[in-house]
Amino acid sequence: MTARIIQKLRVVGVEDSTPEVRVYTLEHPRKPLLPAWAAGAHVDVRVADAKVRQYSLCGEPGVQKRWQIAVKREAAGRGGSAWMHETLALGGEAMVSAPRNNFPLAPATRHVLVAGGIGVTPLLAMARTLAAEGADFTLHFCARSAALAPLLAELRAVCGPRLVTWFADEGRRFDAALIGPPAPGTHLYACGPQRLTDAVRAAAEAAGWAEPQQHYEVFQPTLDENFKPEPFELKLASTGEVLLVPADRSALEVLRERGFALPSSCELGVCGSCVCGYSEGVVIHRDSVLPVAARQDRMTLCVSRARVAVTVAL
Numbered sequence: 001m002t003a004r005i006i007q008k009l010r011v012v013g014v015e016d017s018t019p020e021v022r023v024y025t026l027e028h029p030r031k032p033l034l035p036a037w038a039a040g041a042h043v044d045v046r047v048a049d050a051k052v053r054q055y056s057l058c059g060e061p062g063v064q065k066r067w068q069i070a071v072k073r074e075a076a077g078r079g080g081s082a083w084m085h086e087t088l089a090l091g092g093e094a095m096v097s098a099p100r101n102n103f104p105l106a107p108a109t110r111h112v113l114v115a116g117g118i119g120v121t122p123l124l125a126m127a128r129t130l131a132a133e134g135a136d137f138t139l140h141f142c143a144r145s146a147a148l149a150p151l152l153a154e155l156r157a158v159c160g161p162r163l164v165t166w167f168a169d170e171g172r173r174f175d176a177a178l179i180g181p182p183a184p185g186t187h188l189y190a191c192g193p194q195r196l197t198d199a200v201r202a203a204a205e206a207a208g209w210a211e212p213q214q215h216y217e218v219f220q221p222t223l224d225e226n227f228k229p230e231p232f233e234l235k236l237a238s239t240g241e242v243l244l245v246p247a248d249r250s251a252l253e254v255l256r257e258r259g260f261a262l263p264s265s266c267e268l269g270v271c272g273s274c275v276c277g278y279s280e281g282v283v284i285h286r287d288s289v290l291p292v293a294a295r296q297d298r299m300t301l302c303v304s305r306a307r308v309a310v311t312v313a314l
């Protein structure tokens with residue numbers, strides 16, 4: 001795995017936002033400024049066994065002195081969040097990548113944000129930006145209860161009456177149909193569990209939202225366990241050479257073996273690090289990061305495959 005880890009950052013703050021969610025504040029031990037970022041960006045953090053996990057930056061966009069991430073300990077997760085909670089302490093060091101943004105704010109006259117649980121992290125950063133700009137927005141925040149709603153105090157302070165909470169223990173459950181038909185110039189953003197983003201997407205499509213007006217981010221792979229990978233061919237646009245990708249290998253692995261130094265991070269189709277252009281072929285897109293429009297000419301090499309030989313821009 002070629003992660004985009006670029007720097008060792010120091011943990012200068014650790015705070016429990018809820019019993020499950022810990023907020024880490026990170027600074028460079030020597031440099032006064034970290035790379036700039038915009039709302040919606042995430043970073044990769046190296047966890048145990050050289051694996052990486054993606055976490056949205058949830059602090060103040062534009063503040064380069066320190067970054068903040070919020071990590072929910074996932075009991076049924078892949079172990080990265082548990083490692084973070086158990087290992088990363090005040091004064092410790094974390095290996096962190098430069099920010100990448102697959103979920104930026106679009107120019108719009110109004111923004112509707114829908115967050116589920118820990119999925120609120122990029123939307124908090126968006127709310128900070130929108131509030132600072134005096135923009136028109138509403139943030140719907142779904143959680144089991146106020147006590148388990150991460151970053152709630154910050155959200156209330158940033159959003160004021162523009163925050164609408166949907167806490168299940170209060171009998172308030174978000175109905176995606178509330179989104180209603182799109183008003184001109186309005187954009188919709190959702191981040192959270194896949195059942196929430198799927199419900200928002202279905203409701204938005206049923207209500208006539210155009211695809212470019214909808215923006216989703218999920219950090220869980222959406223791979224279909226029943227998918228049976230087949231071998232396929234990759235053609236290199238630069239030389240015309242054809243490479244066979246066996247059923248048990250990824251395009252990324254085969255291309256690296258051929259000598260291409262290609263970046264990757266999650267290798268689960270969620271981060272976008274390995275996205276590559278393509279021009280011909282029928283791609284089976286298996287990622288959860290590329291918007292529909294981008295799938296016409298871009299693919300994730302880590303998980304996506306092809307039905308008909310695909311020509312990659314390499």
Ligand code: FES
Nearest residue numbers: 265267272274302
């Ligand atoms: S490495 Fe993350 S999408 Fe491929």
